Amino acid sequence: MTAPPPPPPAPPGRPMRADARRNYERLVQVATEAFLEHGADASLDDIAKRxxxxxxxxxxxxxxxxxxxxxxxxxxMASVLTEAEPLRVAADPVEALGMWLRRLVAHVQVFRGLSSALIPPEDKFKESSPAWVLHRTSEELLARAQESGEIRSDIDIKELMTLVSGVTWACDRGKEIDADRLIDLIMDGLRVRDRPDRPPVAGA
Amino acid sequence: MTAPPPPPPAPPGRPMRADARRNYERLVQVATEAFLEHGADASLDDIAKRxxxxxxxxxxxxxxxxxxxxxxxxxxMASVLTEAEPLRVAADPVEALGMWLRRLVAHVQVFRGLSSALIPPEDKFKESSPAWVLHRTSEELLARAQESGEIRSDIDIKELMTLVSGVTWACDRGKEIDADRLIDLIMDGLRVRDRPDRPPVAGA
DNA sequence: CGACGATACGGAGATACTCTCCGTTTATCA
DNA sequence: TGATAAACGGAGAGTATCTCCGTATCGTCG
Structure with missing residues (x-):
């Protein structure tokens, strides 16, 4: 809707034929509307027809x-990643991570039933996939938050994204659930605890 | 597989006809196998045929x-609820809650794609539904843990079950994810923080 | 410009699944 | 045993996915 979309799959060989390209664009366009309207399981034949x-x-x-x-x-995704940009250098990296996750969930929820896009089957998890890009971005923000010492270091991005996608999925179904609250809860779980039993040499 | 199953839907009027009851039992039996083998979206016609x-x-x-x-x-569910029994009176209610959630997730994961059973669409959420019973049981354990003062009181069972079902769903898809770790993370988020705003300067 | 080869199109139809309708069969009870 | 309500079962309608292949179109080169 904003930026000039990149040439679709950019095959290394010849460029796409004009009609092929036209149809490709049109399909993505119509599919976007269909997914917005009917969720991620909209009829494909119907999309083709439209x-x-x-x-x-x-x-x-x-x-x-x-x-x-x-x-x-x-x-x-372009618009989502744009939001991530200022967060990368935010003063408070923990708050930045929380903000990012909340925004991410909000964005994913635009399409019903699209949570699965965040963790596609292993064999489809290629560098080109949106899920991969989102993982990478989240990973950076997580790492920065961890470096601050306030976020536990024994957590990896895969686990975090699993949790987050779980939240989006669950909120898709049970209405009346406040996704932001759940994200905050997760964030609390991520924070380093001053162990009640261990003399805290915490920080740094 | 263990206890004598209760009469299926127990209609208030007449008892089921013998053949109806026989077929009902057989269908549930076969469906169990089918769900185990193919997940919750096994073909229903196929189940009927089998x-x-x-x-x-x-x-x-x-x-x-x-x-x-x-x-x-x-x-x-009978076997799941049996596991909950001792936890109701466990010495450490917080640990009991954690244990229960871990067991719950493990059980749900026996069937692929059955996470949705934990949060069915609102209009099917009747007292008879397994999901409802599980909610009630979890609710009791949560309440007890909250009474101990170690678990935040501003969390309700619906939010918790949403999180938990999200975990089971996500773990269904992305393999190689340790569900127990995610549950532990959620438990950490549930705990009351002794230091709400200030990083620890020193001991205790 | 005209024609040829590669590329892409499109839709009929195979397959699969869900769910319904209704004529037939079966169980129950008097 | 016969009447009646209850339950059965399978043909088939409706819908979705995905494939195959004859046909149309594009791009290029002589």
Whole structure:
């Protein structure tokens, strides 16, 4: 919606044929609307129809549903990552991490049933996938928060993202749940505790 | 598999006809195997076939998928609740809560994709549902832990169950995630903080 | 410009799943 | 044993996914 979208999959060989490219763009466009309206399990044939192409065309560009979801998220992600930028250098890295997670959840919840995009099946977890980019970004913010000494160091990004995606999933279903509160709770769990039984040589 | 299963839905009027009851039992039996093997989205027609009945019979007993899942869980739940019994009176109610949540997650993970059973759509959340019973049990353990003063009181069972079901869901997908660790993290978040705003300067 | 080869299109249809309708069968009880 | 309510079962409608292949279009080169 904002920036000029990058050439879709950018195959190393020849550029896409004009009609192919046109259809690709149109499909992603229509899919975005469909996912917003009906959630991530919108009918694919229907999307093809609304885009004015045959099902075959859709499945050639996006062999599995996740590919289409990824293409949609690719565009959407730009705005999310923009929000991360100032947080990278924020004065309070712990607060920055919390803020990032809250924003992330809010963004993911724009599409119903899209939480799964955060932790796709292992074999689809390539560098190109939006999930991977989000992991990397979150990882940086986590690392910085950990360096401050206020966040426990025995936690890795995979665990954190698992928790966060769990929150988005659960909030998708049970309405009336305040996702921000759950994120705050997780953040509390992440904080270093002054052990009640151990003489705290804490900090640094 | 252990206790004599209670009469299925126990309609107030007449008892079930013998053949109806037989089919009901058989369906639940076969469904259990199918869910174990293929996860919660196993084919219902296939279950009917394997149980030796027509699809119509299955759908008469279980109009929607969740009804069949609930029936399966009803039996399975007995063993889960048995585990809760000693925890109700455990010396350390906080540890008891943690243990319960860990066991709960472990149990739910026996079936793939069954996390949703923990937070069914609002309108199916009746007293008869396994999810409701689990909520009530968890609620008691949470309350006891809160009374000890070690667990924050500004958390309700709905939020906690949302978090927990999120963990089971996420662990279903991304393999190689240690659910117990995530539960422990949540438990840490639940604990009352002795130092709300100030990093420890020194002892205790 | 015209034609050829590669690329992409599109839609019919195979397959799978859910769920319903209704004629037939079976259990129960008098 | 016969009447009646209860339950069965399977054909089939509706919907979704995904494939195959004859046809159309693009891009390029002579």
């Amino acid at each position: 885009a004015g192409v045959g099902p075959g065309t859709l499945y050639r560009h996006f062999p599995v549903r996740q590919d289409l979801i990824d293409a949609v998220l690719q565009r959407w | 149980a030796g009945v027509g699809p119509g019979t299955l759908y008469r007993h279980f109009p929607v998928r969740q009804d069949l899942i609930d029936a399966v869980l009803q039996r399975w």
